[in-house]
Amino acid sequence: xxxxxxxxxxxxLEAISASxxxxxxxxxxxxxxxxxxxxxxxxDYDCILLDIxxxxxxxxxxxxxxxxxxxxxxxxxxxAKDSLDDKLxxxxxxxxxxxxxxxxLAELNARVKAVLRRKKLDGKNSIETANILLDLNERRLSVSxxxxxxxxxxxxxxxxxxxxMNRLVxxxxxxxxxxxxxxxxxxxxDFIYYQIKNLxxxxxxxxxxxxxxxIYGIGYKMVEK
Amino acid sequence: xxxxxxxxxxxxxxxxxxxxxWSVVFYINMLDEIHDSIDDGLxxxxxxxxxxxxxxxxxxxxKDFDESNYAIQEISKTSALAxxxxxxxxxxxxxxxxxxxxxxxxxxxxxxxxxxYELKIINSMVEEDDLIEDLFWSVFWLYLILVVSIIIxxxxxxxxxxxxxxxxxxxxxxxxxxxxxxxxxxxxxxxEFNLLKSAVNTLLQHSLETYAHQKEFIxxxxxxxxxxxxxxxxxxELLLEKGDMEPAQAENIGEVLQIIERLVRxxxxxxxxxxxxxxxxxxxxxxxxxxxxKQSLEDLEEFAAFKNIEIRVYEQAELxxxxxxxxxxxxxxxxxxxxxxxxxxxGEVYIDIEMDALTISNTGKKEPLEIDKIFKRFYKSxxxxxGTGLGLxxxxxxxxxxxFKVSYRYLDEKHRFEIRSNNLNKNGF
Numbered sequence: 054x055x056x057x058x059x060x061x062x063x064x065x066l067e068a069i070s071a072s073x074x075x076x077x078x079x080x081x082x083x084x085x086x087x088x089x090x091x092x093x094x095x096x097d098y099d100c101i102l103l104d105i106x107x108x109x110x111x112x113x114x115x116x117x118x119x120x121x122x123x124x125x126x127x128x129x130x131x132x133a134k135d136s137l138d139d140k141l142x143x144x145x146x147x148x149x150x151x152x153x154x155x156x157x158l159a160e161l162n163a164r165v166k167a168v169l170r171r172k173k174l175d176g177k178n179s180i181e182t183a184n185i186l187l188d189l190n191e192r193r194l195s196v197s198x199x200x201x202x203x204x205x206x207x208x209x210x211x212x213x214x215x216x217x218m219n220r221l222v223x224x225x226x227x228x229x230x231x232x233x234x235x236x237x238x239x240x241x242x243d244f245i246y247y248q249i250k251n252l253x254x255x256x257x258x259x260x261x262x263x264x265x266x267x268i269y270g271i272g273y274k275m276v277e278k
Numbered sequence: 279x280x281x282x283x284x285x286x287x288x289x290x291x292x293x294x295x296x297x298x299x300w301s302v303v304f305y306i307n308m309l310d311e312i313h314d315s316i317d318d319g320l321x322x323x324x325x326x327x328x329x330x331x332x333x334x335x336x337x338x339x340x341k342d343f344d345e346s347n348y349a350i351q352e353i354s355k356t357s358a359l360a361x362x363x364x365x366x367x368x369x370x371x372x373x374x375x376x377x378x379x380x381x382x383x384x385x386x387x388x389x390x391x392x393x394x395y396e397l398k399i400i401n402s403m404v405e406e407d408d409l410i411e412d413l414f415w416s417v418f419w420l421y422l423i424l425v426v427s428i429i430i431x432x433x434x435x436x437x438x439x440x441x442x443x444x445x446x447x448x449x450x451x452x453x454x455x456x457x458x459x460x461x462x463x464x465x466x467x468x469x470e471f472n473l474l475k476s477a478v479n480t481l482l483q484h485s486l487e488t489y490a491h492q493k494e495f496i497x498x499x500x501x502x503x504x505x506x507x508x509x510x511x512x513x514x515e516l517l518l519e520k521g522d523m524e525p526a527q528a529e530n531i532g533e534v535l536q537i538i539e540r541l542v543r544x545x546x547x548x549x550x551x552x553x554x555x556x557x558x559x560x561x562x563x564x565x566x567x568x569x570x571x572k573q574s575l576e577d578l579e580e581f582a583a584f585k586n587i588e589i590r591v592y593e594q595a596e597l598x599x600x601x602x603x604x605x606x607x608x609x610x611x612x613x614x615x616x617x618x619x620x621x622x623x624x625g626e627v628y629i630d631i632e633m634d635a636l637t638i639s640n641t642g643k644k645e646p647l648e649i650d651k652i653f654k655r656f657y658k659s660x661x662x663x664x665g666t667g668l669g670l671x672x673x674x675x676x677x678x679x680x681x682f683k684v685s686y687r688y689l690d691e692k693h694r695f696e697i698r699s700n701n702l703n704k705n706g707f
Contacts, residue, residue, distance in 0.1 A: 062505050062509065064509045064513070065505060065508055065509045065512065068509060068512035068513050068516055069512065071516055072512070072515075072516060075519075133501050133502075133504035133505050133508075134501060153504075154504045154505055154507075154508040155504055155505075155507040155508030155509075155510075155511050155512070155542050156508065156511075156512075157511065157512075157515065158512050158515045158516065159515075206580055220519065221515060221518055221519040223515065223518075223535065225536070225539050232577060232578075232580075232581075233577055243584075244580070244581060244584045247584055248580065268518065268521070268528075269518065269523075269525055269528035269529055269532055270529060270532060271518060271528070271529070271531075271532030271535060271536075272518070272532075
């Protein structure tokens with residue numbers, strides 16, 4: 054899987070590449086409009102992360118170019134501008150997703166994987182790891198073929214963990230992904246702990262071959278047993 | 279005190295002084311003129327009587343005034359020679375008035391065939407007290423007429439003259455930075471008013487520019503912060519992921535990460551607030567707040583369950599508004615979230631939905647919040663929460679944008695927030 058990162062801020066580019074390299078993707082990068090334009094013209098990418106404000110031009114222009122060649126559907130816009138106009142313009146031009154800076158690496162990871170999965174389009178929309186199968190269409194979890202009942206949020210939590218297998222998922226990243234922007238209160242860190250405890254219990258009693266590890270009290274990591 | 283009344287006050291006071299002074303001078307002059315004219319008459323009379331005495335000596339026997347207005351008395355030569363014409367004011371009994379009345383008397387002396395006589399001629403005089411009284415009333419009426427005329431002039435003429443001023447003043451009063459489009463205008467050829475207009479408009483223009491710069495600055499600053507914050511967050515996440523740290527070090531980094539996240543939230547909230555105030559939300563849809571509330575409660579149900587908070591919703595009507603869906607969601611979720619997070623364990627939340635009002639009340643701290651501060655930016659009731667202190671300010675800004683009324687009350691040990699608008703149902707904007 055080949056991914057192009059178009060981002061002029063070098064350090065951010067570094068961090069994003071480092072994170073995506075852990076997922077064993079092939080990463081290419083472009084720091085300005087010109088380089089990006091050339092790369093897009095020559096190569097095909099499975100996913101393009103596109104910053105809007107670039108030296109030498111606008112990311113939206115690149116997107117328009119991509120749209121002309123029918124390659125815009127695997128673009129994720131990453132912008133510091135959380136403006137509705139930009140968002141609409143980007144999605145209008147066929148971008149798949151819009152992510153506002155700053156974002157959690159786990160969130161970016163999840164979005165990239167969602168784009169790649171949609172691109173594969175092999176009919177089945179599910180995640181399989183060890184003895185578990187998460188059916189995203191039916192929103193159903195089965196462990197060794199046995200269906201395990203999960204409520205809506207537990208399903209979302211598990212899905213997020215599976216998209217970030219073996220990766221650190223911070224509590225706030227998890228809360229933001231599953232519960233939206235309701236995170237800005239102090240007592241929700243205990244709340245997350247409580248939710249994870251429930252999910253762990255369910256996975257354990259279903260004999261799932263995966264588990265959720267705590268990482269330094271700041272977050273969690275899902276690993277195979 | 280109104281300018282009209284103030285000018286009336288000083289005008290009537292000065293007119294009173296002028297009119298009084300004038301009437302004193304007038305009185306003295308008039309009296310003088312009367313004396314002059316009576317004295318001339320007496321003089322003339324004197325000449326006539328002396329001439330008549332030459333032909334008719336019976337005249338000389340007339341010792342009392344009786345029916346006529348003169349009296350003659352013989353006197354010695356020495357006293358006659360010492361005598362000069364003397365005019366004097368005196369009182370004399372008048373039959374018709376049955377009272378002593380003021381008269382003007384000329385006392386003189388003349389010689390007739392070697393005899394000397396004293397002649398006294400009188401003429402009735404104006405009564406000074408009557409004159410003063412008459413004059414007083416004339417002056418009083420004059421004064422009254424003057425004041426009444428000034429009031430009328432003030433009310434009709436001056437009011438008309440000042441009308442552009444009051445109009446302008448009304449526009450300036452209503453002028454709001456950021457929401458008023460046109461600068462206050464004045465249509466007049468009065469130089470002072472035009473000067474006032476240009477002075478006020480220069481000032482407003484300056485304020486508008488400062489206001490725009492400030493908004494732009496907040497927006498740009500917040501935008502510019504996003505990328506460094508993104509780098510910091512992502513680098514720390516990668517560092518933590520490496521997993522080769524001592525737990526204590528990792529915890530420290532975790533704390534730093536949380537602080538950065540707080541910065542991110544603060545930054546996002548400031549951006550949102552700026553956007554609301556810049557009216558950068560134009561998506562207007564018909565939204566059922568009942569639905570938004572249901573959605574919000576669903577999002578927050580685990581939080582409520584975690585704190586064992588009971589939420590009761592009373593849907594008395596369908597509350598529909600025309601507004602941006604994102605903003606509608608922010609208003610509702612901010613209120614619901616506050617009601618849950620600032621609650622006590624095992625607490626209660628009541629949500630009342632009416633045709634034109636949404637009320638959310640909750641148990642919580644057993645004392646009212648500071649009503650004049652809660653909607654201000656960075657207000658926090660307790661410092662233990664990691665909140666930005668912008669939630670209610672954002673909600674208020676959104677409500678202001680759509681003309682909804684927000685109020686807070688502490689009633690029956692419950693914190694009660696109400697959003698109300700008369701046109702909540704018709705057209706939100």
